[in-house]
Amino acid sequence: MEAVPKPKVRNPSLDRARTFLTLVVLLHHAVIPYTYYGHTDPKDFFGFDMIVLATDSFFMAMFFFLSGLFVWPGITRKGPLNYLSDRLLRLGVPFLICAFTVIPLAYYAISLRQHPEISFAEFWWTTITKGPWPSGPIWFLWVLFAFDLIACFLYRLSPKILDPINRLSLYGRRRPAVFFAVMLAVTAAFYIPGRIHFGAGSWFEFGPFSVQHGRVLLYASYFFFGAGIGLAQLDRGLLAPDGRMAKVSWDWMVLAIVPYYLMWVLISIKRENLGNPADLPDWYEGAYAICFTVFSVAILFLILAYFLRFASSGRSVLDLMQSDAYGMFLVHYPIALWLQYWLFDFNWPATVKAPIGFVLTVAFSWALTRALRRIPGAKRML
16 A cells, blocks of 8 residues: 555545555454464464455455556646656655565564574575565555556556546446446456466566566556546546445445355365365366456445445544555564564464454554654655
C-alpha cells in the first residue's frame, strides 16, 4: 500500500478504506506463521487460514485499484515528467531504502531460526551479493511505479484513452452491477490464462524486484480500472457517496461468500483427492482462478460499499492513522517477523500469539512511522 496523490477534495470513504487495507496487511503478516502453509510456528489455528485465504485473494489488487483512482488527475495537473518525478520520490526512494535495510532486517529473523550462528552483517552481505534477495511486501512499490510509467505513456498517446471506463463509471452510479460485470469479465480475462500457465507460486525475481507471474496482469487491470474511474467526476460515478453501489452492500457480500466457499472446496479436493501436488491440472487452476476473480471483485465492491454507506461520516480511529498508513506499510514487516521470533518459544496457543503480534505490530509500526515523519523532508516520502 502506498500514499496515493491527494485529490483537491478529500473523500473520507476512500481514505478510510485505504487505511483499513493497511491494517489488513499487518493482520495478514501477523497470522501467517500460524496457518497450514505458513506454518513457521509450532502452533496453528484454522481460523487464521480462513483470514489469509481471504486477504491474499484481494488486498493487493485493491491497493492497485485505489492507487489508480488518482493517477489521471495527478498527470493532468503536473504533467507526465513532473508526475513521474514525484512518484519516483514516493515509490522509488522508499523501495531502495527498504530493500537494503528493512527487508534484510526482517528476513534475518527467519534465518536466525535456521542458522543461529550467523551474524546480521554476514546475512546482509550474502543477501545483497549472492541472494536470494526477497522483497517482502515492498514489491508493490516498484510494480506500482511501472504502472505509473505506463499510465504516463498512455496519457501522452491520448488523454482520453480511458474515457470508456469513465463513462462506464458514470453509468455505474445508477447500475453498479453493470460495472461489476464488465470489471469481472476483464479481470478474469487477464488473470485466468496466467494462473493456468504459471500456477499460483511462480514469481519473477531479479534481486529485490519480484512479482507473481500469474497476477501481474490482474494487478494492472485493477490499476487501470481505478484510473478510468478517477479520470473525471469521481464524485458523480461509481463511487459517488449517494450512488446505488452503497445501497446494495449485502448483494456484494453474497457474491463474495459463494466463491470464497468454493475456493475452500477446491482446496479440500487438492489436499484429499489430488494428493496436494506441486503441479496442479489445468482444470483445477482454471476453476480456482474463476472463484478467485469473482471473490476479488466482489470483496472490493463490498468494502467500498461499506465505507461509502456506513463509514463516511463521524470520527474514526482510521482517520488518526491516515497520514501514517503508508509509513506503517513500509516499516511493519521486520517488526512483525521479530515479534514472531520472540513469541516462537512461548507455549501459548496461536489464538494468543497472533493477536499479541498484530496489536504490537500496529503499535510499534505506527510509533516508528510518526517518529520517522518528524525527520526533515521525510514527510515527502512517507
